[in-house]
Amino acid sequence: AQSVTQLDSQVPVFEEAPVELRCNYSSSVSVYLFWYVQYPNQGLQLLLKYLSGSTLVKGINGFEAEFNKSQTSFHLRKPSVHISDTAEYFCAVIWTQGGSEKLVFGKGTKLTVNP
């Protein structure tokens, strides 16, 4: 069965430090990849997505992610975080094969940015 693994459930960092949130998925057969952010008591917002083309994807709020097919990874990065980036981040993968599609979310990574 398809699965999405976010290796770190919690990531604490200091303000202005770089951060990488990791996401791995179970197979690289035709996939679409997404990162969403969730602030407390709110729904999810799309940060960025990979559908095809360049493997480096830039999103909102200075985030970017790189699709690595051989490693079946889609790690999220930001070179310098702000306090306001404190939130939970979800990786989502859609597998498409033979006309069927399957969407799976990772369990999320709570990013805490400390002053």
Place this chain on the structure above:
Amino acid sequence: DAGVIQSPRHEVTEMGQEVTLRCKPISGHDYLFWYRQTMMRGLELLIYFNNNVPIDDSGMPEDRFSAKMPNASFSTLKIQPSEPRDSAVYFCASSGTGRWNQPQHFGDGTRLSIL
């Protein structure tokens, strides 16, 4: 522009009662998604509609769950009878034509507690 509107924001009820969650998607969006979020299972896609027609309900956990979309501006998710393990945050999301390559816009969720 109004976003996705969900009601109620909070619902507390006793097991065995019928629960109805409501969603108003963004005007013009033709895809509507229902999700459930729990600590144990993370975010799960329950069902989604295209042009008011259910496309994939494979994520609906049991027959106690049902969803309808009588028109383009309204959808309901019903649980009858409700059980304590149904306690979760339920999100509705909508997107425009393109299903997966358009961003999903999430509501703020309904926090459901079954006693």
